Amino acid sequence: MSEQAQTTQIQVPASGGTPTGKGLPSEALSGGAPGATGQRDVPLLSVRGVSKYFGPVTAVDNVDLDIYPQEVLGLIGDNGAGKSTFLSLLTGYNRADQGSFLYKGTPVTITSPRESRNKLRIEMIYQQLQLARDLTVWENLFLGEELRLWGFVMDRRTMRKQAASVLERLHSKVRPNDLLGSLSGGEQQVVAIGRAVLFERDIILMDEPTAAISAAKVEDLLALVRELKALGKSVILVSHRLEDILAVADRVAVLVLGKLHCVVPNKGLSVASLVHLMFGGSTEAVADEQLLAAARWQARHGAEGG
C-alpha cells in the first residue's frame, strides 16, 4: 500500500443525508475531512508531506493535514506517536526536515517560534504551562510582546488595562496584578489561553491541557475551547483524555508511529473507536460505527420530524 493510501478519511454528512465513503482511501493529500463544520473553502494552514527525524528515529513521517478556520481538530495517538513533535514543527521549536506548509494557500516556512507566532498567528499552550510564576498575570500575558513607549519603555498601564479586558472576555476572576504563582492550575490555564486571545492568534495548539488540572476544572477548560472557537479561532487539541476530544473536536486526526493514520469527523465516534484507531485499527469498523450512529440519528430525527 502506498504512503498516500495509508491515510484514510471517512465522510459522514454533517446532518441528515446518506453516509458515504465507507473506509475510503484518501483521494487528496489533505488528510482532512471536509463537511464536518461547514466552512471549508481555503484551509487556514496546510501541512504537506512533512517529516522530522531525530537521528535514526522518524518522529513525524510524511504527514499531510489541513487545519480549517474556526474548527477544533483533535490530535490523538499513543505515546511516541509524534503528536508533540508535530506540534513543535508548527510552533517553529523544531524545523521540519521535509515537506512544506501553506498558510491560507500561500507557501510559508516556519523557522522560529517568533515567526510562527507573528507571521502565522499560531499560539502554543504547553502541557507544562510555559508561564513564569514569579511574574504577575499581565507580565505573563505580554511576555515577549510587550507594548512599548518610545521603543524601549514598557507601557505598563495599557498592558494592565488590556490584560483586564482579556480576562473579562474569558469570564475569569483573575486580576492583572495577581502573582501567577498564587493562582490555581485552572486559572493559570486561563492566563495561557489569554495570550492567544490577546494577540488575536488564529490557531491555538493545546498539548494535554487537562493533564495538570483537577477533574472538576476540566469542563471549564473545555468550555474555554468552545469559547475560542466561538471567537473565530482554530484549535488543535492534543489529549490522552479521549472523552475531552469527543466533547469538543469537530474532526479527529490519528497519528500512529509518526504517520497520519486517518482523519475522521467527530460524528458518532466513541472512546472505543478512537482507541481502535490509535493502535492502527481499520477505519472501516469505525465507519460502520459512525454509519450506525448516523442511521440512529436519522431515524430518531426522522421520527421526531414525522
Add this chain to the structure above:
Amino acid sequence: MATAVALPLQGREWRRFGRLLVGNPGSVRRPLAFLVVAVIASTIASSSFLTLGNLKSLLTSSSFLIVLACGEAFVVLMGMIDLGVESMLSCAGMLAAWLLVFEGLPGWLSFLCAMVFGAVVGSLVGMIVTRVRVPSFVVTLGTYWGLLGIALLFNGGNYIAPSEGSHVVFTFGGIAGTSFGVSNLVFMMLGVVVAAQLVLSYTPVGLWVRAVGSNEQAGKAVGIPTRNLKVTAFVVSGSLAALAGVMIAAWQVSIYPTSGSGMSLQAIAGVILGGVPFMGGRGTVVGAAIGALVIGIINDVIVLVGLSSNYEYIFVAAVLVLAGLQARGGEFVK
C-alpha cells in the same frame, strides 16, 4: 475548664499584617525592614551612628559593595552566580592605576579601559556559560582565581599609587571629589542603583531577566533571546565590578591586588538579604543595594562600638541566616 482567650490578631490576620509590613518574597519592603532594624539597633549601640558625618562616611565606604551588588543582582535574578566580582574589582582597579601611573594615559581613558576590560571579561564568562554550558559557579570560580592572578602581575604583587611629588592625579576624571559636601562616589552609586532599577522595572529587558530566572523555558517559548540575555547579565556584572574597582582606587588613592578580598560573598549576601532568591526570578536592585548597605552598617557599627573587625563575619552570618529564613517563607495570603 479552659477559657478561649481572644487575641487581637489571629492566624490569617497575622499573615495579612505580615504581608502589609514586609510584602511578599522579593518585595523591597523586606530589605527595608532589615534596614530599619539595623539602623535602630546601630543607634542604640552607638550614639554617634546617626550623625551626618558618620552617615556620609558609611555611604561612601559602602558604595563599592553596593555597586558590586547591583551587578550581582542581575546575575542572581537569572538563576546564576558570579563569584569573580571581587577579583574583577581588584584587577580592573589595578589595570586603571597601571595605565595611569606606568603608561601615562589620562585618568578618564584609564577609567574607560578598565570598564571595557570588565565588559569583555563579562562577555567571555557569559559565552562560556551559555555556549559551552559550563555552570556559572565553575566559570566564575575560574575568573575569581584567574583575575586575582592577573591583578598580582601588574606590579609584581605590590600596590600601585602615584609616587610622591608626581604630577599624576589619582582621581580618574574627578570621580573621587565631592559635590554638595557628599562624595561623588555616593552619587555614582545612587546613579547605578536608580538606572539598574529603572531597567529592571520599566523595560522589556528587565521583565525578560526576571522571566528567565523564574522559568527559562517560558522565556524561550515566547522567543526571548535567553542566551544573549545571560551574556548581558555577566557584561553588566563585570562592568560594574570594574567601575567599583576604579572607584575604590580613586577613594584610597592607591589600589592593592587584594583590595576586593571577600567582597564577592558580601555582594552575594547583600543580594540575598535584598530579597532575591538564589534561584532568581524575583527581587529588586534597590533591595540588593539595601542588603549591601545593611552589611555596610554592620561593618560601621562594629568600628563605632570598638569591637574587633573579626566580629563582622559572625554578624553578617546571623543576618544572612535571617534573610534565608524570610526568603524561604511562602507568599502571604492574597
